[in-house]
Amino acid sequence: MRDILISPSILSADFACLGEEIRAIDHAGADMIHIDVMDGHFVPNLTFGPPVIEKLRPHTKKPFDVHLMIAPVDPFIHAFAKAGADILTVHPEAGAHLHRTLQAIRAAGMKPGVALNPATPASIIEPVIDDIDLVLVMSVNPGFGGQAFIESQLRKVEQLRQMIDRTGRDIILEIDGGLNAETSPRAISAGVTAIVAGSAVFKGGPTAYADNIRALRPSVHA
Numbered sequence: 001m002r003d004i005l006i007s008p009s010i011l012s013a014d015f016a017c018l019g020e021e022i023r024a025i026d027h028a029g030a031d032m033i034h035i036d037v038m039d040g041h042f043v044p045n046l047t048f049g050p051p052v053i054e055k056l057r058p059h060t061k062k063p064f065d066v067h068l069m070i071a072p073v074d075p076f077i078h079a080f081a082k083a084g085a086d087i088l089t090v091h092p093e094a095g096a097h098l099h100r101t102l103q104a105i106r107a108a109g110m111k112p113g114v115a116l117n118p119a120t121p122a123s124i125i126e127p128v129i130d131d132i133d134l135v136l137v138m139s140v141n142p143g144f145g146g147q148a149f150i151e152s153q154l155r156k157v158e159q160l161r162q163m164i165d166r167t168g169r170d171i172i173l174e175i176d177g178g179l180n181a182e183t184s185p186r187a188i189s190a191g192v193t194a195i196v197a198g199s200a201v202f203k204g205g206p207t208a209y210a211d212n213i214r215a216l217r218p219s220v221h222a
């Protein structure tokens, strides 16, 4: 049985009190904090950048799992490292030099990750698999919380599970979009080791967060 990490997406948190929200999900059992950075160009939505992340950093010791939905990425890598990102995940669709970007993320002291849009094949990972610590399968088109899970992404998870197992390395296989108590066990059975969830964690307010996180982490034998 694999340990499953739960990484609540603060996209669904109350932006007026993000520090309190992060403390609440930390105490409720989150393993990482998933932070969605959107630029209104690579995706049709806007969130925030390094200055906000830097202000959030003192609110928890849990890793900041930062998903960049921005293009270009390279000019901002050092700003995210300085702000306190632990994992920095980028899209191959966002730039021409994925390998160079991943090297720069590691050189800046962070763990590099690659995110795959629903229409991007698993095979794009092959040439860089030795350079990454995380693969993020987007099970919705990125940009918004609360969308329906795209079933075809489970097949991609199975393909990536085999590719990762062949490396013998402990690469996190994460899925994001439409995860809830029904879809999460199926993603875990397909081979993910980390679940990102926004609306399913933040629904019901802080008193519900612990139960909501527990519901995403059933015991599944892999």
Ligand SMILES: O=C(CO)[C@H](O)[C@H](O)COP(=O)(O)O
Binding pocket: 009, 011, 012, 034, 036, 067, 140, 141, 142, 143, 144, 145, 146, 147, 176, 177, 178, 179, 196, 197, 198, 199, 200
């Ligand atoms: O990256 C994202 C959108 O681009 C979000 O993390 C994701 O959609 C989570 O939201 P929900 O769990 O409500 O589907």
